[in-house]
Amino acid sequence: MYKYILRRLFLAIPVLVLSSLIVFSLMRVMPGDALTALMAESGNVSAKDLKKLRGDLGLDLPYYEQYLIWVKQMVTLDPGYSIFTNEPIAVALKKAIPVTVELAVLAMILGLVIAIPIGVISATRQDKPSDYAGRLVAISGLSLPDFWLGTLVITFAAIWFGWIPKLGYVSFWESPWQNLQQFLLPAAVLGYRLAAATMRMTRSTVLEVLREDYVRTAWAKGLGERIIVYKHALKNALIPVITLVGGQLGTLLAGTVIVETIFALPGMGRLTVEAILFRDYPVVQTNVMLVAAALVLLNLVVDLTYAWLDPRIRYQ
Amino acid sequence: MPTDEPGRTTVPPREPRDHRGGQPGTAQRAEPRVNRREFLSRVGLGAAAATAITAPPRRARAQTPPSYPDWIPASPKPAKRGGTLTRASAWDPPVLDPRLTNSVGLFQIASLVCNRLIRYPFADEASGTTDLTLKGDLAESWSGSSDQRVWTFKLRPGVKWHNVPPLNGREFVAADVKSCYEAYAKEGVQAFTFQEIEGIETPDKHTVRIHLKSPNVMFPQNLGEAVAVVFPREVLEEDGDLKKRMIGTGPYVLKEHTRKVRAVLSRNPDYFDKGRPYIDEYTILSTPDAATRTAAFRTGQSDIHWVASLADVDTVRKTNPQAVIEEYKFLQTPFGLALAQDKPPFNDVRVRRAISMAVDRQKHVDTIYEGHGILGWGIPYIYFQDQRPTAAQLGPWWQHKPAEAKKLLAEAGHPNGFQTTLFYYEYFPQMTSQVQLVQQDLKKHLNIDIKITKLDYTTYYGRYAEGKWDGMAWGFKTGYAVSLDEQTYQYMHSKSTKNYFRFSDPVVDELCTKLRQTPDRAEQRAITKKIFDREHDQVLRMWMPYDAGFLIWQPHMRNIGALAMRRNDGYGASTLARAWIDK
Numbered sequence: 001m002y003k004y005i006l007r008r009l010f011l012a013i014p015v016l017v018l019s020s021l022i023v024f025s026l027m028r029v030m031p032g033d034a035l036t037a038l039m040a041e042s043g044n045v046s047a048k049d050l051k052k053l054r055g056d057l058g059l060d061l062p063y064y065e066q067y068l069i070w071v072k073q074m075v076t077l078d079p080g081y082s083i084f085t086n087e088p089i090a091v092a093l094k095k096a097i098p099v100t101v102e103l104a105v106l107a108m109i110l111g112l113v114i115a116i117p118i119g120v121i122s123a124t125r126q127d128k129p130s131d132y133a134g135r136l137v138a139i140s141g142l143s144l145p146d147f148w149l150g151t152l153v154i155t156f157a158a159i160w161f162g163w164i165p166k167l168g169y170v171s172f173w174e175s176p177w178q179n180l181q182q183f184l185l186p187a188a189v190l191g192y193r194l195a196a197a198t199m200r201m202t203r204s205t206v207l208e209v210l211r212e213d214y215v216r217t218a219w220a221k222g223l224g225e226r227i228i229v230y231k232h233a234l235k236n237a238l239i240p241v242i243t244l245v246g247g248q249l250g251t252l253l254a255g256t257v258i259v260e261t262i263f264a265l266p267g268m269g270r271l272t273v274e275a276i277l278f279r280d281y282p283v284v285q286t287n288v289m290l291v292a293a294a295l296v297l298l299n300l301v302v303d304l305t306y307a308w309l310d311p312r313i314r315y316q
Numbered sequence: 317m318p319t320d321e322p323g324r325t326t327v328p329p330r331e332p333r334d335h336r337g338g339q340p341g342t343a344q345r346a347e348p349r350v351n352r353r354e355f356l357s358r359v360g361l362g363a364a365a366a367t368a369i370t371a372p373p374r375r376a377r378a379q380t381p382p383s384y385p386d387w388i389p390a391s392p393k394p395a396k397r398g399g400t401l402t403r404a405s406a407w408d409p410p411v412l413d414p415r416l417t418n419s420v421g422l423f424q425i426a427s428l429v430c431n432r433l434i435r436y437p438f439a440d441e442a443s444g445t446t447d448l449t450l451k452g453d454l455a456e457s458w459s460g461s462s463d464q465r466v467w468t469f470k471l472r473p474g475v476k477w478h479n480v481p482p483l484n485g486r487e488f489v490a491a492d493v494k495s496c497y498e499a500y501a502k503e504g505v506q507a508f509t510f511q512e513i514e515g516i517e518t519p520d521k522h523t524v525r526i527h528l529k530s531p532n533v534m535f536p537q538n539l540g541e542a543v544a545v546v547f548p549r550e551v552l553e554e555d556g557d558l559k560k561r562m563i564g565t566g567p568y569v570l571k572e573h574t575r576k577v578r579a580v581l582s583r584n585p586d587y588f589d590k591g592r593p594y595i596d597e598y599t600i601l602s603t604p605d606a607a608t609r610t611a612a613f614r615t616g617q618s619d620i621h622w623v624a625s626l627a628d629v630d631t632v633r634k635t636n637p638q639a640v641i642e643e644y645k646f647l648q649t650p651f652g653l654a655l656a657q658d659k660p661p662f663n664d665v666r667v668r669r670a671i672s673m674a675v676d677r678q679k680h681v682d683t684i685y686e687g688h689g690i691l692g693w694g695i696p697y698i699y700f701q702d703q704r705p706t707a708a709q710l711g712p713w714w715q716h717k718p719a720e721a722k723k724l725l726a727e728a729g730h731p732n733g734f735q736t737t738l739f740y741y742e743y744f745p746q747m748t749s750q751v752q753l754v755q756q757d758l759k760k761h762l763n764i765d766i767k768i769t770k771l772d773y774t775t776y777y778g779r780y781a782e783g784k785w786d787g788m789a790w791g792f793k794t795g796y797a798v799s800l801d802e803q804t805y806q807y808m809h810s811k812s813t814k815n816y817f818r819f820s821d822p823v824v825d826e827l828c829t830k831l832r833q834t835p836d837r838a839e840q841r842a843i844t845k846k847i848f849d850r851e852h853d854q855v856l857r858m859w860m861p862y863d864a865g866f867l868i869w870q871p872h873m874r875n876i877g878a879l880a881m882r883r884n885d886g887y888g889a890s891t892l893a894r895a896w897i898d899k
Binding site: 030031032033036037038039049052053084085086087092095151154155157158159162163164166167168169261262263264266270271274277278279 | 404410411416417503504505507557559560574575576577578599601602603604605607608610611612614615617635772773774775777778779781
């Protein structure tokens, strides 16, 4: 098992190198740079001044030099400073990551709490009204875009209840209650979408597993439905579900800019998208590499979870 | 076990099972079964009924729009001190350094944390929305030499910097102005304005004497612009830039600034305008989504709100009928069609005139802006006349005359039209509709095929500001400018780096230069009118209709009227020093 883990980590290196080349190149291909974004609207800046400012920021170095400087920063875990704000990127990430992680975890919890029971009920009540209702919930979750849903939620909460979460993010440690209020609605919006896909997968895999011989044996032995479904069937049905959930968690950790924008949360999504729009190269590159590394680790965790769920799976 | 053949076992087929439990054949209570078709048809009918019930009625077009006042006078009641003003803001400052950006996101804060030498009237001083009387801010008085090249400013004594390190409340002196203006001139977005300065003297600690390279009677107005805030040299010396800290002499101290979250300004107890500001704290919440800002206003989390259209005003009034609404009057348009006039075909005035006449501007006002908006012109009309220009006053080339346009374009050598490109950045949603309407008009009336490209912020501004593009662009001018000098010389002179519309007209150059040397107000109006007429005659900038929207306040806000070209949630935020909360 340890050799498997080490091998996977070693194989991650070329993945990360390739990711770094792609993000570095794509950012340089896009027209404009951070100085253009900052000053162009104001006019009034001569080409000579812009050239000097670019030089001060190292933006006039050859690309390979810029790349090597950045790689060194990554390897030494010193991502440098934002071109735009001059704030250390590590500080910006320290503020943004907890927001995204909290949102992702809450959305995942809400999504699973909704999806697994509904998926199981749908599977065990196949073609009954409860099954159709569950599937309708799933289809609507997959079809309704989260920007639309989020806008509806915030608008009608204000109109019908005269209430929306207090704007201006506060961390959980500053005020747990206010923090949870701020995250409940966006987590619900995201969780609803996650639940939709997860519910469908759960239903499908549980249906499949319920037709297996060992489940028929369990019925024949006279075990109760709850034990058969939740103890015997569900555990085996969860393997594909975990693959799906792992992928969704990766997407959430990359940041969900639309939901963060609607609910005014300063997470990784907003940080990264703003950095892309304003060509803040160090911030974009660092964020992308962080997400790439997180996805590599997440996939490894998902694979290791299979072994825990299914004793037949062994990693050499 | 039954067998069919020796050595072979037959397994009985599986029987369909009810997974709720029980053995096959056991009698189960039958559940109602709904087939898929019935289920879907019931859901579809229900959804259609729900949509019909909840869909809002559409406003009929061409109705006379309701009117709202364009000025909210100051309250006659004595001001109350205290309270917190909160605003959900669309803008986040990109940086805190006023040398590097003119962004409204910065100056919504900097206008209250810092002062300028000169200012425009506040809401409780102004006689109306277009009152542009210059008043002293850090300067008590000022005077210009007879040749308008030397300006002397007498500073207000007893002004202190905020009581935070490294200034620690020390006195504001003339040397501070000198270091600030020299820093502006050295590099950055203010350089063009401050590079007019030949030298600065500080004969004593309350006198600043500025020598200009050329005469400019309007120079003090430039120092009154929202962006000309005075910052301390100590911060620049210690930090190397102004990106991390903002310290000033203003009515509010920047207590907290968390990017993409909030800025909190707290009252400066040592402010030179004794007894003010009235409000204890002003919190600006970074709220990029428009629906969320509306929801914040509806629920009382935001005291000031801006909406683009009458329909938006109606929806807010449904839940907040007591809200105070001001029609934000715009004296000019900030957006228009920019043509690459330094090369064919747009260097031919007949082509520009034809294009202008082919565009139906009134249609933009009637459809996109619901009958509420201005047709579009470039120089604020109050600088040359008292009333808003009529359509006729905009000149013959601003009238929608497609037949004449077609004839003129043919005379210019393009009887069959031509192809060109147009790029733009969607500053607000209505802009895309406007761009498409222009595309339709030019194709229909002149057979000009426009390929439209929508760009992101940085790509657009980089290309537009660089000035090397061909074809057309949806152009703009910066939003902070109040002064006549900014609106004429700085935006229109061929040598100015702010001449984004890339025109070079010797008549305009001469008039703008002459305007700078004309102290008499009546003569200034006459020259400005000539510049206006010349611009429209030569179609140097093809301004398009625009609606400045509406400001909405909670009913407990006082002294909150927004003055023209100085929206008090943006560049005009300094007036909030006179606002107060009546509850």
